[in-house]
Amino acid sequence: MKNILVTGGAGFIGSHTCLNLLERNFRVVIIDSFDNSSKKVIDKIKETCKSIDKNHNLNLEVFIGNLCDRDFVTDVFKEITKQNRQIDGVIHFAGFKAVAESIIKPLSYWRNNVIGTLNLVEIMDDFNCKNLVFSSSATVYQPMDNLKLKEISKLGPINPYGNTKYTIEILLKDLFKSSVKNWKLASLRYFNPIGAHSSGLLGEDPKDTPNNIFPLIANTALGIQKELKIYGNDWPTPDGTPVRDYIHVMDLALCHVKVLELLMNSESEYLNLNVGTGIGTSVLDLVKTFERVNNVKIPFVFDKRRVGDASYVVADNSLLMSKMNINYFRSIEDMCRDGWNWKKLNPKGYKET
Numbered sequence: 001m002k003n004i005l006v007t008g009g010a011g012f013i014g015s016h017t018c019l020n021l022l023e024r025n026f027r028v029v030i031i032d033s034f035d036n037s038s039k040k041v042i043d044k045i046k047e048t049c050k051s052i053d054k055n056h057n058l059n060l061e062v063f064i065g066n067l068c069d070r071d072f073v074t075d076v077f078k079e080i081t082k083q084n085r086q087i088d089g090v091i092h093f094a095g096f097k098a099v100a101e102s103i104i105k106p107l108s109y110w111r112n113n114v115i116g117t118l119n120l121v122e123i124m125d126d127f128n129c130k131n132l133v134f135s136s137s138a139t140v141y142q143p144m145d146n147l148k149l150k151e152i153s154k155l156g157p158i159n160p161y162g163n164t165k166y167t168i169e170i171l172l173k174d175l176f177k178s179s180v181k182n183w184k185l186a187s188l189r190y191f192n193p194i195g196a197h198s199s200g201l202l203g204e205d206p207k208d209t210p211n212n213i214f215p216l217i218a219n220t221a222l223g224i225q226k227e228l229k230i231y232g233n234d235w236p237t238p239d240g241t242p243v244r245d246y247i248h249v250m251d252l253a254l255c256h257v258k259v260l261e262l263l264m265n266s267e268s269e270y271l272n273l274n275v276g277t278g279i280g281t282s283v284l285d286l287v288k289t290f291e292r293v294n295n296v297k298i299p300f301v302f303d304k305r306r307v308g309d310a311s312y313v314v315a316d317n318s319l320l321m322s323k324m325n326i327n328y329f330r331s332i333e334d335m336c337r338d339g340w341n342w343k344k345l346n347p348k349g350y351k352e353t
């Protein structure tokens with residue numbers, strides 16, 4: 001049974017990925033600081049696993065700490081080695097991710113995201129663990145109006161959060177090109193992950209007031225916020241609202257595991273991969289679909305454009321599809337249904353449950 005280290009495994013995408021790894025019979029070792037996530041997530045991952053198959057393996061260990069603490073990370077690797085096991089691969093989610101906050105606190109973002117990753121790969125090297133899937137973002141691209149983004153499209157993030165992702169990609173590429181030729185690395189450039197596990201046991205639980213559209217739609221449906229502000233209806237898109245490539249978090253989670261399996265079974269490799277469905281959905285389409293599928297009302301008003309937004313951010317996912325044996329992605333209806341099911345059952349996230 002292979003051991004996979006998941007940094008940030010208690011976060012939104014991390015927790016769904018851990019579930020997927022357990023379902024596929026990996027042994028999961030989580031490192032999380034729990035600064036931005038709840039400890040209850042761990043029980044929820046186990047509960048979800050049991051709800052799928054009551055005899056399922058629950059090989060899940062958790063180490064609490066930060067990647068910036070080298071001694072802590074080294075101790076985690078040592079502890080696994082002491083048990084005559086080895087970390088066979090790493091999926092690296094841990095990092096700060098709020099764009100607006102990154103503009104206010106760039107140094108925290110650089111320290112936490114870049115130094116944390118540097119420590120992690122150095123320690124992986126020390127312990128001869130060479131398989132890494134990194135959680136990057138479509139934010140590394142320069143958006144192009146009405147053109148799907150390819151892995152070879154022009155890069156150029158416009159905020160410190162995006163710069164840290166971009167920098168880490170460069171670091172990993174340099175590592176791949178180094179004289180030590182056995183690294184197998186992938187940077188997954190996510191588009192817009194939404195939704196939740198269909199059981200309603202696992203979902204997104206932002207610690208602070210959310211800025212992303214989906215939690216805000218759900219909050220509006222619950223009446224926590226009176227109305228949704230739609231940032232601009234004068235964009236050069238069919239209905240005037242911005243278009244994004246929303247992907248169900250369970251599909252995104254599966255992609256991580258499939259990419260890791262691909263790396264573990266391949267020669268030395270460095271991959272940048274877009275992870276999106278390739279389908280564009282406007283803000284207005286998303287709101288209308290959420291209302292229709294869930295039979296709720298989302299009062300909204302049009303507001304002015306948000307600084308830093310782009311009109312159209314959609315993946316060309318042909319590389320992902322050619323590399324992976326994936327034949328379908330969950331629909332925007334599935335995303336709205338599962339995301340609302342989670343929110344309805346857990347209006348205060350993990351706090352109440």
Ligand code: UD1
Binds near residue numbers: 193211
């Ligand atoms: C944001 C981040 C991106 C990150 C991604 C996923 C920015 C500039 N980019 O992307 O780096 O990878 O989240 O977490 O923050 N919208 C409204 N009303 C709202 C909130 C959003 O109309 O109250 C609109 C936005 O204008 C946008 C769309 O909804 O067109 C999606 O917004 P959001 O969920 O914040 O994601 P992105 O901006 O695409």
